[in-house]
Amino acid sequence: MNDIFTYLASTKLVFGKDASKNVGEELSSRGHRKTMVVTDKGIIKAGILEHILESIAAKNIEYVVYDEVPPNPPSVTVVKGVEIFRKQNCDSLVAVGGGSVMDACKTIGMMTVNDGDINEYDIGGKTFEKRGPDVITIPTTSGTGSEVTQWAVITNEKTHWKSSIGSPLMAPTVALVDPMLTIGLPPSITAATGVDALTHAIEAYTTRDALNGAHPIADIYNLQAIRLISSNLREAYARGENYEARKNVMLGSTLAGIGFPQVGLGNTHALAHPLGGHYDIAHGVANAILLPYVMKFNLIACPGRFADIAVAMGENIEGLSPMEAAEKAVVAVQRLVKDTNIPSLKSFNIKDSDWSILAEDALKDMNSQTNPRKTTYKDLLDLFHQANNADESIENISNLTVTV
């Protein structure tokens, strides 16, 4: 048996209160003279950008702001960013925002030095040959973990397919992870992004490769991420200015960002991607809706791992059978999703004729390949239908696990 695993930490991580104020120093110490700040209009409106621009200007570094990144960023956003970067003769990039902004920024950097269309670099396609300019990521949500990953998701606007683009050359140079930037996040975004991060950790802890013992270090990161997020997300949601809760959720999100790329994800992400690509449903919301159903489907593949998750989420499994203990993890997630008022799938009015297209895309998504339980097209269609037909009352959601 080949039990070799590799762990390469290529991104410098600076975590803590006001870490984002180090941006000028990080650029200056690398000799940069003009940087492109990639963000969105919501970040500017929230007043988050000012101190970051001040830090850059204080080191006599010029900057240009590109603030046109939408959620589920399409490839045209990347093309426009590359044009501005070249026209303005920038030498580095700073991403200030959530996963969409960081993914767009990382791919803009790569496309300034590599040929072709960004969608050609979807997994299984072309591979990047050159490393782009330095990228500094400054996350403003606790969700994707993109600040420390070598991955980005970009939507092909012609096909609505979400391309999963990854390369060791795309890992950010520095991640400045500052929980203070999440203090003003609205509760709904706190919940959706937080459950996205939790989904990374839960899916990665139970992924096909994790079960094969592919990466013991990833298990440590993912389990700790589950503990931190599940025990702090409610408080961050209920009282946004609670710094300790914000800090712990953000640390959990970044730990999951380090852990999950080593072992992949599962069906929750495979199903969430087409919902984002075709219906523009926020990634975290789609994950939060689907996670309990996918967990229930996966329980029989690795009940011991789900029992670990139940314990990490604070559930008491004493005296329970392995399957009963595993079910506790599903119940714990359902409660968290309910407590943080995640909207129902029904509220997005998916057309009946679209379910088959969505399930086909989910089957093609790389994450369905690493799901712990082998999955067919029909399984994915059933999971969509279960989530869409869910009764919103907690009693009925809980019943879902009793019938396993």
Ligand SMILES: [Fe+2]
């Ligand atoms: Fe995600």
